[in-house]
Amino acid sequence: MLEPSLDLYGETFERVDAVLADLLVKSHARYALIVDRKGFVLVHQRAVWAPKPPSLDSLATLIASNHSANLAIAQLFGEDAFHESVQQGAEVGTYVEELGPEALLVTVFDASAALGKVKLFTKQAVERVRVLLAEERGPPPRLELDEGWSDGAVALMDGLFGKRTQP
Amino acid sequence: MSTINFSAREINFKIVYYGCGLSGKTTNLKQIFDHVPGESKGEMVSLQTEDERTLFFDFLPLDLGKVNGFKTRFHLYTVPGQVFYNSSRRLILRGVDGVVFVADSAPNRLRANAESLRNLRENLEEYNLRLGELPFVIQVNKRDLPDALPVDMIRSVLDPSGAVPHFEAVAAEFQGVVEPLKAVSKLVLEKLAQRA
Numbered sequence: 148m149l150e151p152s153l154d155l156y157g158e159t160f161e162r163v164d165a166v167l168a169d170l171l172v173k174s175h176a177r178y179a180l181i182v183d184r185k186g187f188v189l190v191h192q193r194a195v196w197a198p199k200p201p202s203l204d205s206l207a208t209l210i211a212s213n214h215s216a217n218l219a220i221a222q223l224f225g226e227d228a229f230h231e232s233v234q235q236g237a238e239v240g241t242y243v244e245e246l247g248p249e250a251l252l253v254t255v256f257d258a259s260a261a262l263g264k265v266k267l268f269t270k271q272a273v274e275r276v277r278v279l280l281a282e283e284r285g286p287p288p289r290l291e292l293d294e295g296w297s298d299g300a301v302a303l304m305d306g307l308f309g310k311r312t313q314p
Numbered sequence: 315m316s317t318i319n320f321s322a323r324e325i326n327f328k329i330v331y332y333g334c335g336l337s338g339k340t341t342n343l344k345q346i347f348d349h350v351p352g353e354s355k356g357e358m359v360s361l362q363t364e365d366e367r368t369l370f371f372d373f374l375p376l377d378l379g380k381v382n383g384f385k386t387r388f389h390l391y392t393v394p395g396q397v398f399y400n401s402s403r404r405l406i407l408r409g410v411d412g413v414v415f416v417a418d419s420a421p422n423r424l425r426a427n428a429e430s431l432r433n434l435r436e437n438l439e440e441y442n443l444r445l446g447e448l449p450f451v452i453q454v455n456k457r458d459l460p461d462a463l464p465v466d467m468i469r470s471v472l473d474p475s476g477a478v479p480h481f482e483a484v485a486a487e488f489q490g491v492v493e494p495l496k497a498v499s500k501l502v503l504e505k506l507a508q509r510a
Contacts, residue, residue: 160321185409186373186389187317187326202357204375208389209359212370215405288320291382297503300386303378304499307354308492 155181155189156287159279166275167192174268176256177239181276183250186211200255210253214243233262242266244273252276316411316506324385327502328409329495332434333416334426335367335395338455338485342416343372343390345488346495350376368394371406388499395430404437411505412449412498416485417472419454419462428471449501452480453494458487 155163167179167190177197181189186208193200200206214232221229232243242254242265254269256262317326331339340360347358356375363369372392379386393403415434417427435445452472454465469480479497483490 156320183317183409185317185328187319189317189319190321202375204356204389205359205373208373212405215408216370216402219401219405290318290320290325290384292507296382297500297507300378300381300503301496301500303381303386304496307350307376307378308496 154280154284154287157285159282159284160190162279163276164190164192166272166279170254170268170272174254174256174265175260176254176265177260178253178255179269179272180207180253180255181246181250182207182211182253184211184215184248189250206253206255210241210243210251214251231266233266235262240265242269244269246273246276247280316502317409322385323383324387325381325506326387326389327411327499327506328389328391329412329414329498329502330406330410331390331392331414331416332403332430333395333455334418334423334430335397337395337416337418337423337427337430338483339392339395339416340368340372341485342414342453342491342495343374343392345485345491346376346390347374349488349491354378367396368392369399370394370402390495397429400433400437403433404440407437407441407443410438410441410443410448412502413445413451414494414498415450415452415472417452417454417468419456419459419465419468421461421463424463424468424471427468431472449498449505450478451494451498451501452478453483453485453490454480455483455485455490457482457490458484 170179171192171194178191178193178200180191180203183189188203188207191203217229217232234241239255239257244252246252252269252273254265256265331342333339343358347355354377359373361370374390376388376390378388391406393406415431438445454468456462465482469476481490481494485491
């Protein structure tokens with residue numbers, strides 16, 4: 148069976164997207180993302196006034212890896228986890244909350260936002276997303292992969308690198 | 315496990331380059347980064363020590379384009395090869411879809427290759443994964459060394475049954491870099507197609 152890291156599709160996706168948009172308005176943060184523990188972006192929102200974000204792939208990978216490392220550190224001390232993760236620079240900071248065992252909600256804020264508000268509204272957003280994910284939904288869309296699917300992808304790789312043979 | 319994002323219509327895969335210290339894992343990623351057109355790659359992230367040894371991981375996202383209406387993307391990672399960074403290696407293997415094992419051809423690294431492979435098996439077990447069930451290829455790197463061990467000797471240690479696809483390489487010169495990536499990617503794609 149296919150195992151998406153988090154079941155986000157259809158109407159649920161739209162509603163989760165709206166929760167993130169609302170989080171940005173209430174907290175005055177720049178960006179909000181849900182990333183899975185492997186470091187892939189599942190959904191993201193950017194405040195209309197916010198500058199262009201850095202590479203979201205890099206951000207998600209570093210956030211997920213950092214979270215995994217923090218989890219390992221916590222377990223060295225007999226803790227289940229460090230339940231709060233705040234990184235704060237002179238201008239920009241990140242706040243990370245766990246969204247179940249498979250994903251993280253990341254809020255990126257700057258000096259115009261109060262950390263207390265960011266924490267409060269991020270925690271509220273996490274609860275709202277959890278409720279949405281717990282609701283009964285239809286089955287996930289079926290991924291149609293015909294026989295030529297992997298051949299098509301390999302052909303794209305050939306295009307990317309050029310056809311090569313073993314030296 | 316691959317991440318399927320139905321709403322964004324994306325399929326994401328995680329490929330990990332594994333191997334002993336200084337076998338050429340980071341060199342592989344750097345060469346791929348240098349040779350892939352700009353629109354198909356993202357930023358390369360390297361978390362290194364001051365002497366440019368991998369501390370946590372290197373990361374390079376590759377965008378293949380659309381297949382069956384789904385944007386198909388590969389996230390390439392390396393692990394730190396040095397023995398004492400095992401906690402980091404284990405973390406990077408989370409959610410892995412395929413592995414390229416980079417073996418060093420130097421005679422004095424044969425044992426390190428074998429120990430790294432054993433370490434890979436142990437770390438995969440933490441995630442209830444078996445190497446035999448995972449898309450897996452071996453790149454035999456540094457074939458330009460004057461005293462490089464015969465490939466058959468390295469294979470007899472790493473893959474006695476000869477069942478694992480292997481590729482000779484001089485990664486620093488971009489020889490044999492693309493083939494193992496394509497091979498493991500193809501195995502990953504086929505596995506997903508079977509599961510679907």
